[in-house]
Amino acid sequence: MTINCKGSLIDLSTPKVMGILNLTPDSFYDGGKYKNESQILAQTEKILNEGATFIDVGAYSSRPGAKHISEQEEQERILPIVELLIQTFPNILLSIDTFRSVIAKECIAAGASIINDISAGNMDQNMIQCVGKLKVPYIMMHMRGTPQTMKSEDQYNNMIHEINIYFAEKIAEARKYGINDIIIDPGFGFAKNISQNFELLKNLALLQVHDTPILSGVSRKSMIYKTLDVLPADALNGTTVLNTIALQNGSSILRVHDVKEAIECIKLTDSVK
Template structure:
């Protein structure tokens, strides 16, 4: 199972790590932490040295009830960061966390490698056409509504069945436009209650039937720290536990804030096999 990033085939039969770099002031865990060039480059260098295959850059916070950010502001935040990273680390495979087609297009022109869309094309009617034109790997996540409304949209007839149907629809739409490399993300924490997040993790192996690489993003999320009655800052151990379960159930990519621990989890789970 491979995806083509800038002409380089990335083999996902061994799980890979995607390190998170939020350049938003209001991200739930690391908001405002990476404000200047030095801190950004230091964090990227650390993640690459620890074994990250991808660096996921986001300039629009998608945490519940996050403030809306204009397209212009998102571009102003993200383009200089992509340029900065590639100037210093030109081989970096940068993933762009955006649901806007224009942001995707501009970032690809600047040298990014793949797009990570929380809305699977539902928040911008031009997104799928843009991905098809760019011919880049596309991560499509399950979400309902927007980051501002999603937490009120948690009613499902059958959680896993509904999400599987959602992906089958979105994958057909992508395939019809000629999009080849698709990764699916079930969207832990997006339009799902605490209990639903654990139900999703418990049944995660069912997503193998889609026959697409699976991304798991549970890093320091509220399903961990609310269950443990702690905070995002103290949720690293819980993150590693759930990442390990995700790997055992078929995850191909772990999207994390803490790369070293995720890489170690992959090595240990691979040793079992």
Template sequence: MTINCKGQLIDLSQPKVMGILNVTPDSFFDGNQDIKDSDIVAKAQNMLHDGADFIDVGGYSTRPNANFVSEEEELERVIRAVKLLTKHFPELIISVDTFRSHVAEQAILHGASIINDISAGLLDNNMLFVAAKYQVPYIMMHMKGTPQTMTQHTDYQDIIKEMMYYFSERVAVARSVGINDIILDVGFGFAKTIPQNFEILNQLEHFSWLELPLLVGVSRKSMIYKTLNITPQEALNGTTVLHTIAIQKGASILRVHDVKEAVQSIKLINSLKS
């Protein structure tokens, strides 16, 4: 499987690593009230040094019960970061983490080349058209509700089957408007309880039925730190364990806070397979 980023074909037959760069003051793990330009550049430099294939820029925290952020504020945060990254790392493949089509479009015009949408186009009807217009890879996530309400939407009769229906419908809509490169994100922690998260991870290989690349984002999430009764800051070891399982079950991209450890996991599993 390949995706086209800025005319470059990225082979996802070997798992890749997407580093998380939050430019928000209220991220559950790495929020920062005073993010300087030098901090953004230094963090990106460190992730690239550690082996990141992509960097995902987000200006709106989507943790459960996150504060609402206006489009203007999100746009200012995201474009500032994208401009800095494009200036200092012109070959970098930047993903923009947003569910707003205007933010996504402006980020693309300033150098981003992947859209990462937690809502699969359901929170902004124009999002799919933006992805199709610029022919950028589109990451669609499974979620119900919004970041503010998703914890109230965890009732499922059969969570795997319902997610399959969801993705089948959203992929069909994305294809109908002309999106070529689609990546699926099962949305760990989004409208799901901790037991449901583990059920999805346990059955992750079933999503290969859709024959699309699969992104996994479990890095330092509550399914790890609440299960282990620790803090997000202490959850690196647990994250690495789940990353290893996810790769073995077919993950194509790991979206992570800790790039070096994720890259090491992939290298070890590749050695095991060979």
């Protein structure tokens, strides 16, 4: 299983790591941590040196109840950083965490490689058609509502079945617009409570029916730190445990804050296989 990033085929038969670079001031774990260019470049270099294949850059906080920001503010946050990273690390594979087609188009034009959309086109009706024209890989996540409303959208009759229907419909739409490389993200924590997150992780292999790579993003999330009664800063060990389960259940990409530990997780899990 491969995806094409800027003309290079990335083989996902061995799972890969996507390192998180948040440009938001209010992300649940590392919001506001990287305030200037030197800090951003240092963190990016660290992520790359530790073995990340992709770096996911986001400027719109999607934590539950996060403040909504305008398209202009998101653009002003993210575009100069994308340009800086491409200039400094020409071979970097940047994933752009946005649900807005205008931001997607501008960042790809600046040299980014992947679009990572938390809404799978639901928050911008132009997004899927836009990505099809851009000819880049598309990560589509399962979510209901918006980051501002999703906590109240966690009622399901059969969650796994409903998620699979959602992806079947979204994948069909993406194919219609010529998107070849599709990655699905089940959306841990997005319109799902803690028990539903664990149910999803337990049944993650059932999402393989779509024959697309699966991205799992559980890094330091509340399903870990609330279950263990710790702070997000103390949730690395729990993250590694759940990343291991995600890999065993078919994940091809781990989206994480801690790249070194995720790489070790992949190596050890692969050795067991």
